[in-house]
Amino acid sequence: MSDQRDRPDAGAPAVVDVVMPARNEATTVADNVAAAIGCRHVRTVIVVDDGSTDDTARIAEQAGARVVGRPGSAGSKAHAMDAGVQATDATHILFVDADCTGLTSAHLDAICEPVLDGRAEMSLGAFDYGWLNWLVLVLPPLSGERIIPRWVWDRIPVTKHAGYTIETRINEVIAEGRLRTHAHTMRGVSHRTKRVKFGVVDGLRRTARMYVDLLSMLRPVGDIRWRTYWWYLRGLTITGR
Numbered sequence: 001m002s003d004q005r006d007r008p009d010a011g012a013p014a015v016v017d018v019v020m021p022a023r024n025e026a027t028t029v030a031d032n033v034a035a036a037i038g039c040r041h042v043r044t045v046i047v048v049d050d051g052s053t054d055d056t057a058r059i060a061e062q063a064g065a066r067v068v069g070r071p072g073s074a075g076s077k078a079h080a081m082d083a084g085v086q087a088t089d090a091t092h093i094l095f096v097d098a099d100c101t102g103l104t105s106a107h108l109d110a111i112c113e114p115v116l117d118g119r120a121e122m123s124l125g126a127f128d129y130g131w132l133n134w135l136v137l138v139l140p141p142l143s144g145e146r147i148i149p150r151w152v153w154d155r156i157p158v159t160k161h162a163g164y165t166i167e168t169r170i171n172e173v174i175a176e177g178r179l180r181t182h183a184h185t186m187r188g189v190s191h192r193t194k195r196v197k198f199g200v201v202d203g204l205r206r207t208a209r210m211y212v213d214l215l216s217m218l219r220p221v222g223d224i225r226w227r228t229y230w231w232y233l234r235g236l237t238i239t240g241r
């Protein structure tokens with residue numbers, strides 16, 4: 001484990017802002033903004049809208065978020081997250097997807113606390129998959145509900161900001177830095193899947209493409225070493241399956 005005193009933000013008071021990437025999430029964005037605003041550790045909720053063709057931006061603003069637009073963008077979750085981080089001077093970023101269902105402020109409080117208490121550098125909540133939760137919590141996490149210090153984000157080279165692979169890039173910084181992760185299940189929380197948003201055929205096609213992109217990150221096709229998963233597990237604490 002790296003020494004606490006080596007951290008770029010050592011000693012600075014924590015300021016947490018939420019960054020919520022959203023593309024055509026008019027159905028769920030208001031509930032998720034409300035949950036984020038109610039989180040006791042959060043200062044501001046920033047929704048990054050990426051050329052939505054629905055009312056996402058207006059609804060998010062009405063719900064109390066600051067909306068950052070990326071007009072003309074073809075859409076990229078990673079670039080949207082980066083735009084959100086660049087729009088704030090917070091010391092810590094709590095990422096929250098806009099398509100969660102059942103998410104409450106208490107879930108987000110529980111994600112923040114291990115990091116703000118100094119027990120981990122990254123803390124995340126996993127969706128509730130029932131009897132599969134034990135497995136989900138030990139797999140490399142893809143969860144969009146996670147808090148990190150902004151210096152962890154800054155360690156991801158901009159050239160590696162790419163769509164849905166961004167959570168794996170965060171994992172890589174954590175694992176390669178021998179940093180600590182706290183993970184737990186967010187009871188009762190799920191999300192609108194691509195199958196719900198785009199229909200079965202297009203949704204499955206998009207999901208398959210996402211997993212191909214993720215698997216292509218690993219050696220020998222990609223640049224991520226398999227052993228980073230070992231280092232991730234070494235730093236992992238799980239509470240509450």
Ligand SMILES: Nc1nc2c(ncn2[C@@H]2O[C@H](COP(=O)(O)OP(=O)(O)OP(=O)(O)O)[C@@H](O)[C@H]2O)c(=O)[nH]1
Pocket residue numbers: 020021022023024025048049050074075076077080096097098099144164191192193194195207
């Ligand atoms: N701003 C922005 N947000 C995006 C983009 N793509 C995805 N998002 C948001 O990122 C969050 C997660 O995206 P999803 O497409 O649901 O991905 P997922 O939940 O990981 O995958 P599924 O299991 O297939 O639903 C949602 O809040 C999306 O609106 C994008 O291009 N731009």
Ligand SMILES: [Mg+2]
Pocket residue numbers: 099191192193194
């Ligand atoms: Mg989803």
